[in-house]
Amino acid sequence: MSGxxxxxxxxxxADDDALRDLxxxxxxxxxxDLRWHPxxxxxxxxxxxxxxxxxxxxxxxxxxxxxxxxxxxxxxRLFAEGRSGGSRSVLLxxxxxxxxxxxxxxxxxVGLVDPQGVAHRAFGVPTEKEAAKGYLWRIRNAxxxxxxxxxxxxSHYEQVLVVRVDELEPEETWRAHYDEINEFEAEVAAxxxxxxxxxxxxxxxxxxxxxxxxxxxxDKYWKYNxxxxxxxxxxxxxxxxxxxxxxxTSTDVAPWxxxxxxxxxxxxxxxxxxxxxxLRSLDLGWPPADFxxxxxxxLLAES
Amino acid sequence: MSGxxxxxxxxxxADDDALRDLxxxxxxxxxxDLRWHPxxxxxxxxxxxxxxxxxxxxxxxxxxxxxxxxxxxxxxRLFAEGRSGGSRSVLLxxxxxxxxxxxxxxxxxVGLVDPQGVAHRAFGVPTEKEAAKGYLWRIRNAxxxxxxxxxxxxSHYEQVLVVRVDELEPEETWRAHYDEINEFEAEVAAxxxxxxxxxxxxxxxxxxxxxxxxxxxxDKYWKYNxxxxxxxxxxxxxxxxxxxxxxxTSTDVAPWxxxxxxxxxxxxxxxxxxxxxxLRSLDLGWPPADFxxxxxxxLLAES
Numbered sequence: 001m002s003g004x005x006x007x008x009x010x011x012x013x014a015d016d017d018a019l020r021d022l023x024x025x026x027x028x029x030x031x032x033d034l035r036w037h038p039x040x041x042x043x044x045x046x047x048x049x050x051x052x053x054x055x056x057x058x059x060x061x062x063x064x065x066x067x068x069x070x071x072x073x074x075x076x077r078l079f080a081e082g083r084s085g086g087s088r089s090v091l092l093x094x095x096x097x098x099x100x101x102x103x104x105x106x107x108x109x110v111g112l113v114d115p116q117g118v119a120h121r122a123f124g125v126p127t128e129k130e131a132a133k134g135y136l137w138r139i140r141n142a143x144x145x146x147x148x149x150x151x152x153x154x155s156h157y158e159q160v161l162v163v164r165v166d167e168l169e170p171e172e173t174w175r176a177h178y179d180e181i182n183e184f185e186a187e188v189a190a191x192x193x194x195x196x197x198x199x200x201x202x203x204x205x206x207x208x209x210x211x212x213x214x215x216x217x218x219d220k221y222w223k224y225n226x227x228x229x230x231x232x233x234x235x236x237x238x239x240x241x242x243x244x245x246x247x248x249t250s251t252d253v254a255p256w257x258x259x260x261x262x263x264x265x266x267x268x269x270x271x272x273x274x275x276x277x278x279l280r281s282l283d284l285g286w287p288p289a290d291f292x293x294x295x296x297x298x299l300l301a302e303s
Numbered sequence: 304m305s306g307x308x309x310x311x312x313x314x315x316x317a318d319d320d321a322l323r324d325l326x327x328x329x330x331x332x333x334x335x336d337l338r339w340h341p342x343x344x345x346x347x348x349x350x351x352x353x354x355x356x357x358x359x360x361x362x363x364x365x366x367x368x369x370x371x372x373x374x375x376x377x378x379x380r381l382f383a384e385g386r387s388g389g390s391r392s393v394l395l396x397x398x399x400x401x402x403x404x405x406x407x408x409x410x411x412x413v414g415l416v417d418p419q420g421v422a423h424r425a426f427g428v429p430t431e432k433e434a435a436k437g438y439l440w441r442i443r444n445a446x447x448x449x450x451x452x453x454x455x456x457x458s459h460y461e462q463v464l465v466v467r468v469d470e471l472e473p474e475e476t477w478r479a480h481y482d483e484i485n486e487f488e489a490e491v492a493a494x495x496x497x498x499x500x501x502x503x504x505x506x507x508x509x510x511x512x513x514x515x516x517x518x519x520x521x522d523k524y525w526k527y528n529x530x531x532x533x534x535x536x537x538x539x540x541x542x543x544x545x546x547x548x549x550x551x552t553s554t555d556v557a558p559w560x561x562x563x564x565x566x567x568x569x570x571x572x573x574x575x576x577x578x579x580x581x582l583r584s585l586d587l588g589w590p591p592a593d594f595x596x597x598x599x600x601x602l603l604a605e606s
Contacts, residue, residue: 080525107417114410115423116456122419153419208603215600221592222383226599232606289524296529297518300511303535 022063025055030273036199036246036256043239047203048262053269060269068112071276075113075149077284082147084287087192089144090278092271093152095161096200097238098228099210100261101268102153105200109272110151119144122153135159135177136184143188149275150193156181160245165237178248189253194278197254198271199242200261204235325366328358333576339502339549339559346542350506351565356572363572371415374579378416378452380587385450387590390495392447393581395574396455398464399503400541401531402513403564404571405456408503412575413454422447425456438462438480439487446491452578453496459484463548468540481551492556497581500557501574502545503564507538 027033033052055063081088092110094102110118121142130138135156144150159177163169189195202210211232214224231238250256257274261267330336336355358366384391395413397405413421424445433441438459447453462480466472492498505513514535517527534541553559560577564570 080522084525103419106419110418111414115413115418115421115454116406116409116425118418118423120418120421151418208606211603212600215596215603218592219383219589221596222387222590224592224594224599226594226602229599229602229606286522287525289521289527291527291529293518293524296527296532297515299529299532300514300518303511303532 019066022055022059022066025053025059025063026273027052027054029277030270031257031277034257034259034270034274036250036258038247040246040258042199042201042242042246042258045201045258045260047201047206047260049260050263050266051258051260053266057263057265060265064109064112064269064272067272067276071272071279072113074276074279074282074284075117077286078149078279078282079114079117079147080287081284082145084290086287087146088194088282089146089148089150089192090194090196090275090282091144091150091152091188092275093155093157093195093197094200094271095155095157095198095242096261097202097207097235098231099207100200100202101264102200104264105198105268105271106151106153108268109275110149112272113149117147117149118151119148120151120153123155123158136180139184144193146192156184157245157249160249161238161241164241165234178245181249182251182254185249185251185254194282195254196274196278197250197256198274199246199256199258200267201242201258202261204232206262207232207235321365322369325358325362325369328356328362328366329576330355330357332580333573334560334580337560337562337573337577339553339561341550343549343561345502345504345545345549345561348504348561348563350504350509350563352563353566353569354561354563356569360566360568363568367412367415367572367575370575370579374575374582375416377579377582377585377587378420380589381452381582381585382417382420382450383590384587385448387593389590390449391585392449392451392453392496393578393585394447394453394455394491394496394498395578396458396460396498396500397503397574398458398460398501398545399564400505400510400538401534402510403503403505404567405503407567408501408571408574409454409456411571412578413452415575416452420450420452421454422451423454423456426458426461439483442487447496449495459487460548460552463552464541464544467544468537481548484552485554485557488552488554488557497585498557499577499581500553500559501577502549502559502561503570504545504561505564507535509565510535510538 030052050060053060078088078090094105096102106120110120119142123138123142126135126138139152139156142150142152156177159169160174160181164174185195211224211228214220246256246258257270259267259270333355353363356363381391381393397408399405409423413423422445426441426445429438429441442455442459445453445455459480462472463477463484467477488498514527514531517523549559549561560573562570562573
């Protein structure tokens, strides 16, 4: 749990000047520095790089810690709004190859906020029932309700990733999903959900290192699956699939962010900052009282 | 977030001797010290007391911090087991009057473990569809799957609390629920779920203080509901309902724990310790590899 930080840490380590210094290590802003743009090809990405960010590991961890209290506060405002008739929510979509660190993001970044305000869902191979309902059915059912931060560990995008690479559907079928997904996400965004899409990109070498570690520690065996080797043989095909996915489904209402993930501290910083930026963009206040405060004070005093 | 602690805190504050000293402040063990027993009448309970525990606030917070790493570790083992074919899970049922601190427990205690392993569910007034399905339907649907820690903020017990106090069902109907609930929980326990039931008991005076605070801070208005005053007028009726609930549904497979909640630090300590005790009782190991580790190492090295 070493990546978790508390308000206490914040008070101890970061005064306002220090925070500003930490924030300035982003060239522009995390959401602009990491946003996918035409010309960004994942085949050429240095997964060990920290695009748009000049700080080192210590700086990055300090910034996550320094922003934790604000993240927590904004999440509570969002939750309060949802409980008071608001319709807005946030959805964080995490995609990445095996060992890219989706689980660590959930533990260390999503773990920074109140569990009451988080709806986390990991999507595995669809059950028969789910498959019969169409791939968006279980996704729709898992969308965050008002006030919540939804977190998808894998998502509808598997339909143009594993489904494509393993040829689980004919090409014309999975190719149709790009437009379907864009329409679906436009609808979700229009209903009040801010969508943050993150592609965590781990290198083939780093993946080997992480898989090897799982085989060296009996407390990590459960995370290892012999099928991971198959996906390693398909690494290039997955990169092709990611590239087309980015080109076809990075839209104004639901842009993709490409996050190099060989440095765990950087991917955690990046997602934490993207989540914070999304919450800040909502300009969240506190819901006004829908009752007469003074009258209630009087009634309560008498009670 | 001041109640959250990290492994880092643990390393800093608690060596093994200090931990033992902290643990010794329980007379016996939290699960025995807090377990409801015949003769324990909630009408007479001192909600500001710390039954079975001799420590003060600092001691209690230090113990939560010192146990956080173990809680985290055991939760991961449970999760690993669930991912490896195991069937066991844990269910924490939180009940309590308004302002008793259920939300704070979730934030500060449940927030200590990985969000991936937690299935949190808050039960409000049933929707029309839910009501039509019978009160246990939505409960069954929310039971933790293997490997998960389920957390119920309110539960099927509302059927013998608010339903009884507000006379939403005839007496013979809600009275039948005690046996139904016992049968249901026996079935849930038999399927591999360890059930921890906690009744958080706040005093009428402390409740008034907490409600008053909500009216004094605009960032807390959203937590205030004028209907809370009605429940205050029914305080005695709720105590009667809690007392009968404890007497009728504290069973060997799903015992109730009565936790005085006027001291927030104590209720958080108590629930954290009860959760830890439940996880310890499962004697959780790490799942063995279901593949040939050496062969996989060789294949991975070549990949």
